[in-house]
Structure formats: structure tokens, C-alpha cells
Amino acid sequence: MRKAFYVAAxxxxxxxxxxxxxxxxxxxxxxxxxPFGPGGESDVTARLQQPYFKDKFGQDLVVSYKPGGGGAVxxxxxxxxxxxxxxxxxxxxxxxxxxxxxxxxxxxxxDVTAVYMFHYTPDAIVVNANSNLKSLQDLxxxxxxxxxxxxxxxxxxxxxxHLAQVIFDQMAYIETTYxxxxxxxxxxxxxxxxxxxAEWGYTTVGAKxxxxxxxxxxxxxxxxxxxxxxxxxxELGYDMVSGAxxxxxxxxxxxxxxxxxxxxxxxxxxxxxAFQKQMLDGGFAMVDVAYGADMDAFMxxxxxxxxAAAKNADVID
Amino acid sequence: MFDYLIAAFSPFNILLAVLGVAAGxxxxxxxxxxxxxxxxxxxxxxxxxxxxxxxxxxxxxxxxAIYGGAYAAILLNTPGTPSAIATTFDGYPMAKRGxxxxxxxxxxxxxxxxxxxxxxxxxxxxxxxxDAALAFGPVEYxxxxxxxLSLIAALSDGDFLKGVIAACFGLLLAMIGISETSxxxxxxxxxxxxxxxxxxxxxxxxxxxIPVLIDLVATPDRHLNPPEAQRGIRLPEALKTLARNKWNLxxxxxxxxxxxxxxxxxxSIAGLVAYSEARRSAKDSNAxxxxxxxxxIATESANNATVGGGFIPTLVLGxxxxxxxxxxxxxxxxxxxxxxxxxxxDGANIVYTFIFGLLLATLLMLPVGLLIGxxxxxxxxxxxxxxxxxIVAFMTVIxxxxxxxxxxxxxxxxxxxxxxxxxxxxxxxxSPIVLGLILGxxxxxxxxxxxxxxxxxxxxxxxxxxxxxxxxxxxxTLITFxxxxxxxxxxxxxxxxxxAGQQSERASWPAIASELVSLLAFALIAGIVLVQSxxxxxxxxxxxxTIAWGMAVFVVIAIVRLLTTRHVSAMASGGSVARRTAVPxxxxxxxxxxPLLGFxxxxxxxxxxxxxxxxxxxxxLRATCILVACVVAVIAAFTLGFRNVLDVPLPGxxx
Numbered sequence: 001m002r003k004a005f006y007v008a009a010x011x012x013x014x015x016x017x018x019x020x021x022x023x024x025x026x027x028x029x030x031x032x033x034x035p036f037g038p039g040g041e042s043d044v045t046a047r048l049q050q051p052y053f054k055d056k057f058g059q060d061l062v063v064s065y066k067p068g069g070g071g072a073v074x075x076x077x078x079x080x081x082x083x084x085x086x087x088x089x090x091x092x093x094x095x096x097x098x099x100x101x102x103x104x105x106x107x108x109x110x111d112v113t114a115v116y117m118f119h120y121t122p123d124a125i126v127v128n129a130n131s132n133l134k135s136l137q138d139l140x141x142x143x144x145x146x147x148x149x150x151x152x153x154x155x156x157x158x159x160x161x162h163l164a165q166v167i168f169d170q171m172a173y174i175e176t177t178y179x180x181x182x183x184x185x186x187x188x189x190x191x192x193x194x195x196x197x198a199e200w201g202y203t204t205v206g207a208k209x210x211x212x213x214x215x216x217x218x219x220x221x222x223x224x225x226x227x228x229x230x231x232x233x234x235e236l237g238y239d240m241v242s243g244a245x246x247x248x249x250x251x252x253x254x255x256x257x258x259x260x261x262x263x264x265x266x267x268x269x270x271x272x273x274a275f276q277k278q279m280l281d282g283g284f285a286m287v288d289v290a291y292g293a294d295m296d297a298f299m300x301x302x303x304x305x306x307x308a309a310a311k312n313a314d315v316i317d
Numbered sequence: 318m319f320d321y322l323i324a325a326f327s328p329f330n331i332l333l334a335v336l337g338v339a340a341g342x343x344x345x346x347x348x349x350x351x352x353x354x355x356x357x358x359x360x361x362x363x364x365x366x367x368x369x370x371x372x373x374x375x376x377x378x379x380x381x382a383i384y385g386g387a388y389a390a391i392l393l394n395t396p397g398t399p400s401a402i403a404t405t406f407d408g409y410p411m412a413k414r415g416x417x418x419x420x421x422x423x424x425x426x427x428x429x430x431x432x433x434x435x436x437x438x439x440x441x442x443x444x445x446x447x448d449a450a451l452a453f454g455p456v457e458y459x460x461x462x463x464x465x466l467s468l469i470a471a472l473s474d475g476d477f478l479k480g481v482i483a484a485c486f487g488l489l490l491a492m493i494g495i496s497e498t499s500x501x502x503x504x505x506x507x508x509x510x511x512x513x514x515x516x517x518x519x520x521x522x523x524x525x526x527i528p529v530l531i532d533l534v535a536t537p538d539r540h541l542n543p544p545e546a547q548r549g550i551r552l553p554e555a556l557k558t559l560a561r562n563k564w565n566l567x568x569x570x571x572x573x574x575x576x577x578x579x580x581x582x583x584x585s586i587a588g589l590v591a592y593s594e595a596r597r598s599a600k601d602s603n604a605x606x607x608x609x610x611x612x613x614i615a616t617e618s619a620n621n622a623t624v625g626g627g628f629i630p631t632l633v634l635g636x637x638x639x640x641x642x643x644x645x646x647x648x649x650x651x652x653x654x655x656x657x658x659x660x661x662x663d664g665a666n667i668v669y670t671f672i673f674g675l676l677l678a679t680l681l682m683l684p685v686g687l688l689i690g691x692x693x694x695x696x697x698x699x700x701x702x703x704x705x706x707x708i709v710a711f712m713t714v715i716x717x718x719x720x721x722x723x724x725x726x727x728x729x730x731x732x733x734x735x736x737x738x739x740x741x742x743x744x745x746x747x748s749p750i751v752l753g754l755i756l757g758x759x760x761x762x763x764x765x766x767x768x769x770x771x772x773x774x775x776x777x778x779x780x781x782x783x784x785x786x787x788x789x790x791x792x793x794t795l796i797t798f799x800x801x802x803x804x805x806x807x808x809x810x811x812x813x814x815x816x817a818g819q820q821s822e823r824a825s826w827p828a829i830a831s832e833l834v835s836l837l838a839f840a841l842i843a844g845i846v847l848v849q850s851x852x853x854x855x856x857x858x859x860x861x862x863t864i865a866w867g868m869a870v871f872v873v874i875a876i877v878r879l880l881t882t883r884h885v886s887a888m889a890s891g892g893s894v895a896r897r898t899a900v901p902x903x904x905x906x907x908x909x910x911x912p913l914l915g916f917x918x919x920x921x922x923x924x925x926x927x928x929x930x931x932x933x934x935x936x937x938l939r940a941t942c943i944l945v946a947c948v949v950a951v952i953a954a955f956t957l958g959f960r961n962v963l964d965v966p967l968p969g970x971x972x
Contacts, residue, residue, distance in 0.1 A: 039643025070500065195454035
């Protein structure tokens, strides 16, 4: 009898605390860990979310960095963080899908509880403004005439940039040389200095570099509102819609209702027209993948796609 | 342009600049708290400010932090920020002999001059310098790293061969973790901790500071020689020294500005390059490394010049020149300021207000820096050893943690500290290891990228040796490498072999045996790397393999030399072995205690234990109580400050 009473009490407390958690979540500042260094796309978009979070939910969103191993250091520690929703971490696709297949990196894709994907940076081929390559057709023609000779910089190996290069080379029946740099900044520097012929970058590069560079095509369904003159790959006959997707994950121990609540909160920020404008001006593209069935379907679809490309790129076995 | 000047010098902005410089100086002086972190913490505060005020505040903190890094370098032999690595080479020997106050004043003056030159370059030469920086491709970065490595000859404490072996070891340490250019996991031995590689700042703290702590407790001697009389800040003397070194000062500031403008190089490399050039062109190169003020002048003017220099690519190209610039760039974007080619025309008012603000902050660094410097020097010189050791030890632990919020980095820091101590006692100085660690990744990336590009263009040779800029750097490297051997070469040409001059004393066989053991340890490391590289793809393996082969060859030469000359260049280590061993053991135990007790409580336990280890004289109960109370209070204050002000998620527990 007594025992039953205790059990009931414990269950009641557990339920009660769970309910209380979601109701008054967030009850203190939320620690937002970016598994990269400052200045990259993950950092910038987190910084853009920061003021809206404070405005809408009354608590600070505190951004901190845990760089290393192309994100692996952060993600391998994700599930060790507190599970009350006040510790959250940025996540990136294809990284969380491809990394664990490349070796022992301390986490598996399934260990990452994705709660919301809020934007992506569409892949784009960028050339220096003074380059002879005026269009995508120019680039393809040059590459066909000079196999392997066209050098393209990009951020890292097994990354969105690298996979895009592999996928496009196959689609266009060309062979280009991919040169991996540490981060988008270094890849752009190499392009601006004419160290490479072109770059596999994102639309954000076009937004940042203005008329110093020219984007030949973007991997989106429709043209990016900030670049109405840049064609999509689809228009030019290459069925390619891809990029790096970014979102937020929580530790496994985070209760279901808190996950739901957080997902709703990020969606609310995403729906704010002022936030959308800032994102689009920066060259980002919005997506809304909420926690639950949507997320599961999205992750499954993207995993298949990325793993196939990574196999072709020889970055995984 | 005059309007911008007035806008920058509004009372509110001046107040921000003063606060920023002071806060930055304090933050920079704490090993582990970097300029990057200081600026990152500020970002949310700046959201509620005007963009120009926000920029001035961040610029002031940044420039203050780079200067503050000199304090720890001079007084504790530990660079407070990586930019101050080369400040330790001469700053610490100066402090040791009682000239710490002079060194700090010289560092302050040099930082102001360097900062001004960097900021003026930003004001007048930004677009052309940005274009010049773009001419630096992967090959040039590779050769720049090799040039940095040429400092080994100067930093190996007389034994060049051992310096090269130590540098190879440092280069291999830099290869640990996931490789940026090939995405392969390397040399982690299955440890998740090592996935992200060895964090440079925590490695610096370990390699430089832990050996100082270990040696500090071994004897009752004072940490630094106290000055003979109260001499204040010794400003006239410092000014005279600067005047004597005016070319050095100017050259180093220019080097700092240009290296700062290279995205991908940064303050540490600027300081090293300027130091190397200062040493080479000095009348008496041999004085460098033994407390020559010129070394402090070179490094400190160069690293503060990188602040202005680093903003050049940040503002002109939208590409951060240094890590703190990356944070500032992000903050600007949130503010709606678009950096990049159009900023200097469209956003001119913000840019010029900011540059004038930066000049203002740099000037303010003179009074603020001298004042804080005087206080810091007094505190370190006067503090009894039994207070200094526990507090500095706690600072190293909390600083190493704060870089990536990771207890593993603390562990790596302590282990590297032990490695550094043992190595330096065996005659392998620490600085070449650090050089390898810092330059390794830059060298490897540059090498692999150049190789890939060269192969694609079908012109490998031209890629590495055919570019004019590369040839200039290669020539500079050769000169720096050969220069220290010039007297020996002259001797050889005259037919005299004075190379083995002082090696007449022959070591005992036990000494030779232990020397052999340490050389074989390095051979073992090379062997492990070679075996493990076999499983990697070519891109990931080529660089570590080459280094490991080189290291193995140098070890063999060293062994042959040892057996033929029977000369051992190890350092005697007198003093208490028990106390010495206690320092790293207690610190390692603390890492174990943190998850149980919380960071502050474990730190306090460590502090108490280290008071006991560092205490030589018998003290009254009252004095002991005061000492304990002070140490615990400082540790508590640090814990609270890190946790609440800097938002570092220190493990909780009891405290």
C-alpha cells in the first residue's frame, strides 16, 4: 500500500514536473551551442535569431562555440548536456549524416534529436567577376575541353560544397578538381585571389561579395529573391536542388513536450517577416521542418540522397 | 571626414572605449580568455546599441585584449593570448632578472605604436592592402609557415638538432583530429576528446605555464627577482629603449599590419615573423631570447598592428582577417551593416567612425595599459609563492576549460604541461614544439591545396617554386635559417672545425642512457605515426608521413652524435622532487573532482593542496588563515565571474 503510494507520488511528480516544464519553458536563459567557430553561416543565423528569441519569449538565447572536427566535437557531446530544453545545439546537414560514416567520430546520426530545420544555404557556383566564364554553359564547355583542369574551391571534404561538386560533375558529364579549404571564408578568399577558377559556394557568398563575384547558377526550386537575375540549375536543365540545411537539436533526455514547445518557438521566429527579410538579404533561404513526422521524413529523404553522393565522392566506403 | 571624427569622439563613445580597453586588457591577461571570447560575450549587448558605438566597444576590447596578453607572457612565461607567444621569449627573462616593470611599459608603448600604425593603414590603405592580401594563395601560406618554422634555429637553446626534433613533434601534434582538407580521422587512438584536435590555446597554457609552476614549488626562491627599489613604470627608460629600436618598431608594425591583413594567418604568426626579422637584423642576435627588449618591442608592436590590419579584409572583402574579426563580422550582419566591397562607399560613416574609434581606443591604451600593468606587476612580484601557485594553477584550469567549455581540454593542457617540462629538462625546448603546433595546420593545408591545384594545372614545380611572391618568402626563409650558422660556416671555410667546441666534457654512461631513452621516445612517436598513416588516404597521409620520416632521420643523427661525442645537453633539476611531482598530480586529481564537487569547489580543494605544496617557511596560524581565505576568495571570484559574467557553463555540483 505504502509502496504503491510512493510509486504514485513519484509518477505524479514526474508528470507534474514535465507539464510544468513545458508550461513555463523557457524559465531561464537558453544556452545555444554552435559546434563551429564564430563568423560562419551557423553563427550568423544564430545571431540573427538571438534578438527575436529575447523579444518573443523573454529569455536570453546565449550563443557559445564548441568548434572542432567539423562539428563532431560538439555533436559527440550533445546528449551529455542537460535535458530541460535550456541547452540546445545547432545542427547541419549533410554533416550529421556523412560524418558518422567517415569513421569513429563519437556520434551516430540517430543520436542527434533534430527539433527544427529553419533555413538552408542553396549551393551555387561562383566565379570571380573578371572571369571568362560568363555562364554555366561556359564552365561546362571549358571543363569538357580540359578534363580535371578546372579547379573549384569549397569548404571542407564530405561537406555540402564537396557533394554538390560530385553530383554536378556527374550530371554534366564533366571532371573538375575540388580543392578543400577550411571554411567558406578561405574558399572565397582563394576565389577572389584567382587561386582557383571557380568556387562551389552558397548564395550567401553572392550576397556578401556583391559585384566582386558572379554566380552562375543556384541549386533552388525557384530563383532566390535577392538574385532575380541568377538562373537556377533546374532552368538550365540540371535537376539539382541542394545545399546545407541548418537547424536545432536537443539532448536525447529532453522531454517530448519541451521538444514540441521549442519547435513551435523556432517556427514563430521563422514566421516573423522582419527575420525573414534579414535572412533573405543575407542570401539565406528559409525552410520550415518542424519536430515530428515532418522531421523524420525530411531526415530520411536527405540521408539517402547525401549518402549516395558521399559514396560517389569516395569520402565514405 | 571631420564629421566622422566628431562622431567617434562623442562622450559616450569615449566612455565605451575606456571601458572596452580596460576590460580587454584584463581579459587578455588571463591565459585562456582570448580576444575572440571577449568579443563574443559582448555581441548580445551590442544589439541594443548604435552600430558605430557597438563597433567601437568591440574594437576597444579586442585591441586591449591583444595588449593584455603580454602581462602573462612577461610575468608568468605564459602567453595570455596566442598573439603573445613571442613575447615570452624575451619578456620572461627580463622579468626574471627584475626588469618586469620595464618590459610591461615597453610592451604598452610598442602596442600603442603598432596599434596606431595598423589603424592608420586601415584608414588610408585598406583597399590596396586587401588586394595585396589576395595575392597570397595556398602556396604562399605554405611557405609562410615554413618561414615561421625557420625560427627553430633561434629558439632551440643552443641545440639545433633537438629543436628540429621538437618542432617535428609539434607538427605531428597539430595533425591529431579530423583533417580539414581530407575529412579523415587521424591519430586519435579512438578518443573522442582528440577528434577536434589539440586546442592551441590550452596547449600553450600547458606547455608554457605548467613547467613554470612545477619549477616554482621546487625551491623556496622567489618567482621573479624583486626590483631593487620602487621604480614605478620606468617610462623614460622605456621610451629610450623604443627610440633605440625605432626601425625594429616600425618594421614590426608594418609586418603586423600586413600579416594581420592575411585571412588565415593572425596575431601569433605576425608576432613570430616580426620577432624573427628583429632578431636577424639585430647587431647582437645572441642577446635575443635572453631578455632583449627588442624582442618584446617586435612582438607587441606587430600583434597590435594586426588589429587594424585584420579589419582590412574584414571590412573590404567581408572575409575575417582574424578570429575576433569573425565575431565582429557576425555582429555587424545582425546590425544590418553589410561588409564587403560596398561598405567603404555606402556605409562610409560607420566605417570611418569605427576607424577613428579604434585610433582613440589605441591611444587610451597608453594610460589605461600603464596603470593596469603597474598593478599587475606589483601583484605578481609581491605575492607570496604559496598564493601565486594555487591561483595561477586555478587560472590555467579554468582558462583551458573556457576555450571550448571542455574538461578534456584541461586534461590535455596538464598532460602537455608534463610533456613540456620533461622535454625541456632533456634539452628539447618548448618553443619549437609550440611553433610546430601553431604552424602545422597552416603548412599542411597550404601544401595539400597547392599540390591539388598544381596537379590539376599539370605544373607542380611552377606552383611551388614559380610564383614571385613564393620566391621572396623562400629567400627570406633561407637567410633566416642559415644566418645563425654563419659564424660556424665561416669557421669551416677557414678550415677550423669549431662546431664541437664546448663538447670536451663527456657525460657519464647513465646520463647517456637516459638521453638515448628520450631520443628513442621520439623515434617511437615517429614510428607510430608512420604505421597509422598507412591506413589513411593519400591526402591525409602525405604530410604527417613526411614529417615523421624527417623526425626519424633527425633522431638517428642525434643518436649517432650522442654516441660519438658523448655530449648530453640536459638540464640539471635541483630542488624537491616530491613537491614538483605534487603539482601535476594535484591538478590531474582536480580534473577528476570537478564532476563530483563542481568547478569552484574542486578548484578550492586544489588551491588548498597547492598552498601546502608551495609553502616553505613556517607561518603563524593567523597568516595561514589569511592566505587560505585570500586564495579561496580569488578562486570563488573567478568561478562566479566566468559562470555569470562570461556565461561559461562550468560544472555545478557544490559550487
